Amino acid sequence: MELEPGIHQLTFGREPIPGIPPPNAYLVVGSKASLLIDCGFDEEADHQERMAYLQQAGGPPVTELLLTHRHQDHAGGAALLANATGVSITCHILERKAIEGDRPAGRAEVFSTFEGGESQNLGGLTVQIVHTPGHTLGSVSLFIPERNALFTADTVLGVTTSIVRPSEGDLGLYVESLEALQALNTRVIYPGHGGPITDPASRIRMLLDHRLRREEALLEALANGPGTIKALREAVYTNLPAGREKLAEEQVQSGLNKLVKEGRAALRDGNYTLA
Numbered sequence: 001m002e003l004e005p006g007i008h009q010l011t012f013g014r015e016p017i018p019g020i021p022p023p024n025a026y027l028v029v030g031s032k033a034s035l036l037i038d039c040g041f042d043e044e045a046d047h048q049e050r051m052a053y054l055q056q057a058g059g060p061p062v063t064e065l066l067l068t069h070r071h072q073d074h075a076g077g078a079a080l081l082a083n084a085t086g087v088s089i090t091c092h093i094l095e096r097k098a099i100e101g102d103r104p105a106g107r108a109e110v111f112s113t114f115e116g117g118e119s120q121n122l123g124g125l126t127v128q129i130v131h132t133p134g135h136t137l138g139s140v141s142l143f144i145p146e147r148n149a150l151f152t153a154d155t156v157l158g159v160t161t162s163i164v165r166p167s168e169g170d171l172g173l174y175v176e177s178l179e180a181l182q183a184l185n186t187r188v189i190y191p192g193h194g195g196p197i198t199d200p201a202s203r204i205r206m207l208l209d210h211r212l213r214r215e216e217a218l219l220e221a222l223a224n225g226p227g228t229i230k231a232l233r234e235a236v237y238t239n240l241p242a243g244r245e246k247l248a249e250e251q252v253q254s255g256l257n258k259l260v261k262e263g264r265a266a267l268r269d270g271n272y273t274l275a
């Protein structure tokens with residue numbers, strides 16, 4: 001659907017995790033070029049819907065697919081789209097290996113990479129790439145100054161907080177990225193899941209407060225004595241739904257990594273303690 005002139009939201013497929021809406025892709029149509037931001041899952045039904053939408057959207061044909069980050073619900077369909085349309089795939093340099101590595105041999109290939117700070121003039125609409133590491137190290141957000149509009153993918157979600165896995169993200173960088181996006185003071189955020197966020201300042205403030213509260217809870221648990229990841233998870237995440245233990249422990253690990261990096265916690269003999 002067209003959200004505002006030249007900016008379309010395309011939502012495809014299933015919920016990636018129960019309770020999280022299906023992923024959004026966005027089509028930005030300028031007078032000279034059109035850009036597709038993300039493309040949803042690697043599913044044939046989603047691919048057919050994507051193709052049908054692009055064919056009726058009007059404007060210059062899409063020649064580039066910009067992937068905000070490596071996850072399958074955003075980048076999975078890239079190969080199908082590239083094979084069908086010849087669109088070239090671009091992503092942050094830190095995501096390239098994960099995006100290409102996730103695919104069977106002989107499928108989509110990343111055509112070019114960026115580092116953040118680049119911009120593209122589509123004709124009437126400029127897309128500026130903002131490196132916002134944290135959810136993954138090469139996650140990016142996209143800013144359209146003519147509209148004061150921001151696409152945040154999984155860095156800012158309207159419906160839930162973002163996952164920061166220690167294996168592919170960094171909580172300290174994530175908090176810095178939220179602060180950088182806060183400073184942009186945009187009119188609207190178009191997130192990677194869920195509908196437009198029309199009060200970006202208060203949404204980002206809430207996400208920063210949430211991280212601060214989790215960090216305080218973690219510091220409080222550490223103040224009660226040294227603990228393993230599991231013990232700290234049990235102290236910090238009470239009332240955790242069944243089956244979410246691993247995910248919660250990853251968040252605890254990310255929180256501990258941040259505190260260790262800042263010199264506020266330390267790992268000794270398998271237990272984390274206050275530094």
Ligand SMILES: [Zn+2]
Pocket residue numbers: 069071135154
């Ligand atoms: Zn993601």
